[in-house]
Every structure is written in C-alpha cells, then in structure tokens.
Amino acid sequence: MKKRSLLALLCLISTVVFGQVQNGSFESWSGSTPNGWTTIDGGISVSSNSSTVKSGSTTARVTVNTTTQSNTDFLQTISVTPGVNYNFSVWVYHTEGHVRARLYVDGYRDYSANATTGQWQQITYSYTPSTSSILVGLRFYDVSGFDGSEVVYVDDFQPTSGGGGGGGGSGCSDTEVTLSLNTDNYGSETSWELKSSSSTVLYSGNGYASNSSYSEDFCLADGSYTFIIYDAYGDGICCSYGSGSYVLSGSSSYASGGDFGSQESTSFTIGSGGGGGGGTGYYAGTSGLGGYTLKTALYDIIKTHTAQGYGALWTFYSSNELDAYYENDGTILDIYSEKPGGSDSYTFTKVSDQCGTYAVEGDCYNREHSFPRSWFGGAIEPMNSDVHHIFPTDGYVNGRRSSYPYGEVGSASYTSSNGSKLGSAVSGLGYSGTVFEPIDEFKGDVARAYFYMATRYQNVIGSWESNSSYSNAVLNGTNNQVFESWMLNMLISWHNSDPVSQKERDRNDAVHSYQGNRNPFVDHPEWVASIWGSGSPFARKASDVVENQVDMKVYYYDNTLHFKGIEPTRIIVLDVSGKVVIDQAVSQETAEIPLVLPQKGIYILQVESDQSPMSQLIMAQ
Structure with missing residues (x-):
C-alpha cells in the first residue's frame, strides 16, 4: 500500500487557480473603449489599433496627453485567490521614448524601458495577493523631452480571458x-x-x-x-x-x-x-530536441561567429552598453556599480572614462571577462573577444573580482557600492573557497553567459579544467554537463530567479549584428532546463536510466525515507534553488533512513547506490 x-x-x-485579466488581448471593443477596462483616466485616450500589433488582430493605442501622472491610469479589477502566486505581464511599444509605462498589480510595480522605441518589450511582475480582488493595469509617466502628447501601444496583458460583452464564442x-x-x-x-x-x-x-x-x-x-x-x-x-x-x-x-x-x-x-524561432529560422533543426543532443545542435548553429578583436569591444560598448533601462542617462551600464532601485554612486561616460589605471571605485570602466580568460588559457581568440561573456564594469571592482568563481558569499571581505560582494562562500554552496557575487539584478545575465560559453565552446571546453585552480573548481572536464554540480545548480538557480530582461534581449540583438551569433538561452530560456534539468545534477542521469529503476522506489513519509529495491550509499537533499541542505553517507544496508527537512515544501532528493543514481522530488508537509 x-x-x-x-x-x-x-x-x-478545486480547479485551476489563476487570475484572469479581462480582454488582455484587446480584441473586444465597444466603440473606442476596450471591454473590461473600467478605469481610463482623463489624461489618456485609448483607441483600437490594427497596424502595430504584438499578437492577434488589434491592440490598444494609448495617447498620453498630460504631465499629471495621477491622471494616466488604465486599470481593471480582477478576482484572485488569496495566497496563490500569479505571474502578470504586458507588452508595450514606445514610439518616441518620452513616456514610461509602469505595471500596476495591486500597487505600482516595474517600469518599461522608454528609450527602447520601435519595438515591443515586456514588463513582468510576480505577486501573491492577500485579498480576493485586486486592480491591475498601467500608469504612464512623462520624462524629459515629453511634448504634451505621445502614443504608447499596449497588448497581450497576461493572464487574460476573452473580452466579454461582445457576443458568443470563445473570444480567442x-x-x-x-x-x-x-x-x-x-x-x-x-x-x-x-x-x-x-x-x-x-x-x-x-x-x-x-x-x-x-x-x-x-x-x-x-x-x-x-x-x-x-x-x-x-x-x-x-x-x-x-x-x-x-x-x-x-x-x-x-x-x-x-x-x-x-x-x-x-x-x-x-x-x-x-524569439528567434524554436525549430525555425535561426534555430532551424532544434524542434523536438532535448538534453545534450539539443546542446550540440545549438553549438552547430552558433559556433561560426566572427571575432572582432579585443580592442573592438570599446566600440561595441560605446554604442550598445548604455543605460536606457534604469536612470536612462546614456552612461555606461556597469553591472558592478548599477543600482537598479536608486541613484548610482558614480557614472562612466563612454570612451572618455575607459581604463586606464585605477585606484578606487569610479575611476574608469574596463572589459570584464565574466568567464575569466585564464580559465581558457589566456588571450586566445575567439574566446578573448567574445562579447557575449565580456561586460563593461568598474575597473577597480573587476580587479577585486580577479579570476575568482562567481558564487554566493557567506562572509564578505569587500562590498562594492551597488552591493556586489567578494568573500568566502556561503555554507552549503558545495564550494568552500573565495567567490564573487553580483547583485540579484544581474545574476541571470552572467548565468546565461556561462550557459552560452558551455555551448559555444563545447568542442574545447572539456580541456579547460586544468588551466587554473579556479577553472578546476568550476569545470568538471566534460563537454556536456561542463560545470561541477555546485556551480551548475547555482547557475540554474540564478537563471530561474532572474529572468531574461529587455536589456539582455537588446544586447543579444546587438551582439548578433556585431559578431554574427546569438545567445540561445536569452532567446529560449527554457532550453536551460531542456539541456541540464531544473537544478539537480542527476536530473538528466535519472531520466537516462529510468528503465533500470522500474523496481527501485523511494518513499518519504513520517519524516522517514523508505527504500524499495535500492540500497543507498549516500543521500543528498537540495532545496528548489539548488542549495544542498542535507548530504549524508549511508554506512550500512537499510530500508529506512530518518530524515527531518528544514521546513515545509518541495525538495530534490538524490540517492546514490551501487545500482544507479536516482533523483526525484519529495514533499515535506
């Protein structure tokens, strides 16, 4: 039993739980009013548009006619379930760049990048309500250069339902x-x-x-x-x-x-x-693939980029690494000094503030190999100038980072002005040396740069492990998994917790124009899980040997692991972020092991044995 x-x-x-934005696709209209949208302030006018569309046949053309921001709300009330997490998103299209759109989800949330004009961009926010109904929508803010009237297109507000009020049918x-x-x-x-x-x-x-x-x-x-x-x-x-x-x-x-x-x-x-097409266009031939077969197919697509040389990075930075997303001031966007939630402590002017020498933070910016070049053998092309992994950063902070691995810091010996940290690794990371931790805003950016490196250079990366002590700590000597399990779990966690931003999408487009290839994991973030799994180093191994596990079962109840058909030699438990919470050797044959988990929730259980490794989810209730 x-x-x-x-x-x-x-x-x-119960049935499926999700909040529904009525007529979020803006396909249902009563005259010039989109059905379902009950608050349209007097400072804006809204009309149906069929020429600039993200999806479907029509979108909302919002004309902002005022500098009074409190008179620009575009809202509706939706029903939700308290305590359930909802993921809201909306696409906006700026025409001139002098108005910002701000997502409203039971309060004012994230802004659009108003300087990104002539293309669609997505604003997202994850929220767990405490009441049964909330307001959702947008507010519009004028910025410098606003001439009194400007158009912003809005489409595909998710999660959405049909428009209603417009006859029968599904509304889709x-x-x-x-x-x-x-x-x-x-x-x-x-x-x-x-x-x-x-x-x-x-x-x-x-x-x-x-x-x-x-x-x-x-x-x-x-x-x-x-x-x-x-x-x-x-x-x-x-x-x-x-x-x-x-x-x-x-x-x-x-x-x-x-x-x-x-x-x-x-x-x-x-x-x-x-996003570049999953199986068509740039990524033709990838449809239906998964695991390392998909990784090899992506390698074949992105492997022939044109190296522009190390010196040319300055030119790329001066055109494509400017702040159009936070302060929107056109200064160099430095991931080691940018403060997303406030004013930067200092800024760098393109070209004139290139390093040079430095003594303190703020002296100059240089070229940071997020994947240190000592790990691939030095100034070797095309890795040394591959801009997908080389970011403009403060020269002094770059020097403090040195060639240490990225990681999560337990005790910091140095903290930069924006909160980036250098110090000893946090307990449970799986690595005990010195690590450098960027702020949360950019963890996904560097994780996806690492997944790119693992794929673009899979023909040679298996030989880089011994190039330095730090590459040995990070790389596992293979060309498929590539990373040691501690690093892989952390990168997946960073990738999942910091989703692809508009900044990354724009940068990926610019790199494609500059050197001729793309980062697949910016275009298709889901491919990380398709190739490496969702956090467990045994994720793919478990699926590969599933036919050998038909008679091997592990059950967890009453704070005890119960084994059937398997003799464990070691058990590892990770939380959903990929951090190890329990690592225990099993010294004798047993069918039961007491296991008390830190708190309620879902965990990843890994079981090593003489038969074959297993990986599965367990729940603490």
Whole structure:
C-alpha cells in the first residue's frame, strides 16, 4: 500500500487557480473603449489599433496627453485567490521614448524601458495577493523631452480571458489550447505550469482531487511555450497508482502522457514561433530536441561567429552598453556599480572614462571577462573577444573580482557600492573557497553567459579544467554537463530567479549584428532546463536510466525515507534553488533512513547506490 501523511491524503477539490485579466488581448471593443477596462483616466485616450500589433488582430493605442501622472491610469479589477502566486505581464511599444509605462498589480510595480522605441518589450511582475480582488493595469509617466502628447501601444496583458460583452464564442483570436487532465489515486500530488519563451508562468494549476477529470482552455498567441507537469511524490500520474493522463492540444497535439517521474517538460511552438524561432529560422533543426543532443545542435548553429578583436569591444560598448533601462542617462551600464532601485554612486561616460589605471571605485570602466580568460588559457581568440561573456564594469571592482568563481558569499571581505560582494562562500554552496557575487539584478545575465560559453565552446571546453585552480573548481572536464554540480545548480538557480530582461534581449540583438551569433538561452530560456534539468545534477542521469529503476522506489513519509529495491550509499537533499541542505553517507544496508527537512515544501532528493543514481522530488508537509 502506498502510504501518505494525513495532509497528503486530503482530496482538495478545486480547479485551476489563476487570475484572469479581462480582454488582455484587446480584441473586444465597444466603440473606442476596450471591454473590461473600467478605469481610463482623463489624461489618456485609448483607441483600437490594427497596424502595430504584438499578437492577434488589434491592440490598444494609448495617447498620453498630460504631465499629471495621477491622471494616466488604465486599470481593471480582477478576482484572485488569496495566497496563490500569479505571474502578470504586458507588452508595450514606445514610439518616441518620452513616456514610461509602469505595471500596476495591486500597487505600482516595474517600469518599461522608454528609450527602447520601435519595438515591443515586456514588463513582468510576480505577486501573491492577500485579498480576493485586486486592480491591475498601467500608469504612464512623462520624462524629459515629453511634448504634451505621445502614443504608447499596449497588448497581450497576461493572464487574460476573452473580452466579454461582445457576443458568443470563445473570444480567442489566436490559438485556443485545451488542457485535459485526468488525475490518479493521489491527485493532490499533481501540479503544472505553462510558461512563455521568457520563462514567465502564464498559467498554472494544483490542488486536484483524486481520480477526477479537469479541462482548461487558454488563448495563446504565436510563439514558443513550455508545458511542465509535476508529481510531488516522483511517480507520475500513471500507472502505478491509477491511470492518470494529460493532453495539451490546439491546432495539433502539443504535449501528452502520464507515465513519468517527478516531472515532464515539453516545449512547443505555435505559429511561426518567437524569439528567434524554436525549430525555425535561426534555430532551424532544434524542434523536438532535448538534453545534450539539443546542446550540440545549438553549438552547430552558433559556433561560426566572427571575432572582432579585443580592442573592438570599446566600440561595441560605446554604442550598445548604455543605460536606457534604469536612470536612462546614456552612461555606461556597469553591472558592478548599477543600482537598479536608486541613484548610482558614480557614472562612466563612454570612451572618455575607459581604463586606464585605477585606484578606487569610479575611476574608469574596463572589459570584464565574466568567464575569466585564464580559465581558457589566456588571450586566445575567439574566446578573448567574445562579447557575449565580456561586460563593461568598474575597473577597480573587476580587479577585486580577479579570476575568482562567481558564487554566493557567506562572509564578505569587500562590498562594492551597488552591493556586489567578494568573500568566502556561503555554507552549503558545495564550494568552500573565495567567490564573487553580483547583485540579484544581474545574476541571470552572467548565468546565461556561462550557459552560452558551455555551448559555444563545447568542442574545447572539456580541456579547460586544468588551466587554473579556479577553472578546476568550476569545470568538471566534460563537454556536456561542463560545470561541477555546485556551480551548475547555482547557475540554474540564478537563471530561474532572474529572468531574461529587455536589456539582455537588446544586447543579444546587438551582439548578433556585431559578431554574427546569438545567445540561445536569452532567446529560449527554457532550453536551460531542456539541456541540464531544473537544478539537480542527476536530473538528466535519472531520466537516462529510468528503465533500470522500474523496481527501485523511494518513499518519504513520517519524516522517514523508505527504500524499495535500492540500497543507498549516500543521500543528498537540495532545496528548489539548488542549495544542498542535507548530504549524508549511508554506512550500512537499510530500508529506512530518518530524515527531518528544514521546513515545509518541495525538495530534490538524490540517492546514490551501487545500482544507479536516482533523483526525484519529495514533499515535506
């Protein structure tokens, strides 16, 4: 009998939980008013537009006619479930660059990059409400140069529902997609997420009753998506304890199954795709690939860039590394001194403030190899001038970072003006030496630069491990996983916690024009999980040997691990960020191991044995 704690046996009868922005696609109008949008202040005028569109056939053309910011709200009230996390996003298109759009989600949140004109950009915010209804929408702010009237286009406010008030039908002018889910005997273990190409969670569901059927409809624009279904116990939804199944379908079948372990992830594209195309265009030939096969296909696509030389980096910086996202002052955007939430302590003027010599912070900016060049053998091309991993940074802070690995600092010996830190690694990281930690705003940026390096140079990176003591600490000597497990887990955590920004998208486009290749993990963040898994160093190994684990089971209940068909030699438990919380050797044969986890939640369990490694999710309740 499959045992469970009392909480795990509760049948929570509920449907999918998500807030719905009414008419977020702006396809439903009553005259010049978009249905569902109840607050349109007098300082703005809104009309339907069909010429500048992100998705569907129409968008909202917002004309800002005032400098009184409190008179520019564009809002509606939506129903939500208290305590449930929602991921909101909206696309905006600036025409002149003298008005900023600010996302409103039960309060004023993040701004758009107003200097980025003539293209669509996305603003996102994740929020857990404490009430059953909240206001969502936008407010518009004039900046220097505003002439009294300026147009901003708005589209695809997510999560969205049909417009209403406009007759029958589904209200979906894009592709209507349906999820059909049948749960097994333990429905409460099942959850799922549907993510965009930028890893924004658009829809999610959990809290299901056992042996029940559910159906949910979504309206998806052309683009790339990833559907992930989870089982908290690690035995899927079929076929050991019931006959659960799922099908995600629209114009075709995008994902289906039921017999999996802890999770199953499927990437798919609707229409012509987006962000460079998942399987078409620049990334032709990648459709349906995963694991290291996908990594090799990406290597073949990006390996032939044209090295411009180390000196040419200055020219690239002066044109493409300017602050159009924070202070918007046109100074050099330095990831080691930029303060996203306030005024920078100092700024660098392009060209004139190039290093040179330095003695303190603020003296000059130079060229920071985020992946230190000593790790690949010195000033060797094309690595030495590959701008995908070389950022403009304060020369002094760059010098303090030296060639130390990136990491999470436990005790800082030096902290820069924006909070970047140098010091001893935090306990539990998996590495005990000196590390350098950038601020949270840019952790995803450097993580994706590392995933790029692992892919672009997979033909040679396996030989770099012995180039220095620090490369030896970070690299594992292979050309597939590339990184030691501690570094891989941390990079995945940074990648997930700091999603791709508009700054990164713009930079990727500029690098493509400059040297002729792209960073695939900026265009398709979901490919990190497709190649390396979602945080466990055994994530791919476990799937590769699943056929050998049919009779190998691990159950967790009553604060105890129970083993069937496996003799563990070591157990490792990681939290969802990838940090090790328990690492315990098993010295004798046993079928049970007491295990008290730090707090309630989902953890990654790794089991080493003489048979084969296992990796699965466990839940502390």
